[in-house]
Amino acid sequence: MMNVLINGYLGKMGQAVVKAINDSDKFNLVCCVDINSEASDSNFSKLSEVREEIIRDTHCVIDFSNASGFMESAKFSLSNSIPFVSGSTGYSQANLDDIKHLADEKKVGVALCSNFSTGAILMSHIGSIAAKFYEYAELIESHHENKVDAPSGTSISIADAVSEGNPNRFKKVDSEVNKISNTRGGDGAGVNIHSLRLPGIIARHELIFGAKGENLTIIHNSSDRESFMPGVLLAVEHVVKNNEFIVGLENILGL
Numbered sequence: 001m002m003n004v005l006i007n008g009y010l011g012k013m014g015q016a017v018v019k020a021i022n023d024s025d026k027f028n029l030v031c032c033v034d035i036n037s038e039a040s041d042s043n044f045s046k047l048s049e050v051r052e053e054i055i056r057d058t059h060c061v062i063d064f065s066n067a068s069g070f071m072e073s074a075k076f077s078l079s080n081s082i083p084f085v086s087g088s089t090g091y092s093q094a095n096l097d098d099i100k101h102l103a104d105e106k107k108v109g110v111a112l113c114s115n116f117s118t119g120a121i122l123m124s125h126i127g128s129i130a131a132k133f134y135e136y137a138e139l140i141e142s143h144h145e146n147k148v149d150a151p152s153g154t155s156i157s158i159a160d161a162v163s164e165g166n167p168n169r170f171k172k173v174d175s176e177v178n179k180i181s182n183t184r185g186g187d188g189a190g191v192n193i194h195s196l197r198l199p200g201i202i203a204r205h206e207l208i209f210g211a212k213g214e215n216l217t218i219i220h221n222s223s224d225r226e227s228f229m230p231g232v233l234l235a236v237e238h239v240v241k242n243n244e245f246i247v248g249l250e251n252i253l254g255l
Contacts, residue, residue: 002240003030005058005082007047007073008065010034013087013225017062020229027233035069047076055080060236066148067091071098074110078102083109083239087116089153100245107238110173111193113249114153116231120205121248123220124158125255126206128165130218135171136210137162138185142196143203150195151188155205157248159188162207176189 004021009032021029030042031054037045044050048100061077063070065089077084078099092174096112103110115121131137139162141155163170169190178184203221209216222228231249238244238252246252 001028002026002059002236003057004029004236005031005033005050005054005061006070007033007061007063007076010036010089011064013064013228016225016229017064017232020226020233024233027236030054034065042229047072050076055082058082059240062086062232062236063088063232071095074099075102077119078106078108078110081106081108083236085111085235085239087228087232088111089114090149095244096247103245107243109241109243111235111239111246111249111252113235113247114157114194116228116235116249117203117220117222118231118249118253119220119227120154120158120203120222121231121250121253121255123205123207123218125250126159127218128161128217130209131162131165132167134166134209134211134216135168136173137166137170138192138194138208138210139188139203140194140196140206140208142198142201142206144201145197145199147197150197151186151193152195152203152205154203155193155195158190158205158207158233159191159193162191163189 004027006017021027032043035045037043060083063073063086065073065088067130070088070091074084092239139155141152143152185194204221207218
């Protein structure tokens with residue numbers, strides 16, 4: 001059994017991870033941390049409150065906090081030589097460099113994934129294959145109204161993958177008359193990204209390629225956070241067994 005500590009466990013993704021861990025016969029939940037948590041024997045509001053005996057028994061820290069809690073969680077995990085998995089987004093390149101340096105120093109596995117859905121990762125992979133056949137591409141990403149960042153980390157990853165698959169930059173269409181600023185979306189690696197924020201949505205990404213007389217549309221929709229859980233558990237297993245620094249679930253899936 002792999003003992004897991006979850007940081008940010010009271011969030012919607014955190015609660016989904018708690019259920020996935022409890023439903024699994026491979027993992028054991030030893031500790032939960034969240035700034036809104038009430039203290040108990042295994043629940044804490046701060047990582048600094050976690051007892052030494054719990055730290056010694058923890059095989060992996062899973063972080064689903066936010067951009068501000070992400071670095072604290074990573075440093076807590078790695079400074080204690082515990083493998084680290086995070087789905088938090090919004091961190092900087094400097095943050096990434098700091099974590100990689102610490103992971104290398106401690107020889108501890110790390111997986112940072114903006115999306116844990118296998119379908120979303122396959123969408124990026126298929127999109128990168130299709131990209132070389134098209135001169136135009138746009139991306140629409142839709143998330144719930146409480147998502148704090150835009151565009152989504154997944155949409156940026158998709159745009160990066162699609163652009164890498166195209167030896168030439170996609171052609172940009174800029175309207176001659178822009179009645180409202182930013183209507184054409186924001187540029188992500190040469191792909192226009194349009195962000196929607198609405199209740200009733202978990203996560204949806206629509207990648208559209210255009211050519212004369214045709215369109216190719218690839219859509220991935222996560223209607224339940226349960227769809228992310230196999231990827232989370234796969235990442236945990238991987239970092240516990242491998243001292244690698246990984247950005248993106250695709251690198252664990254072998255894509």
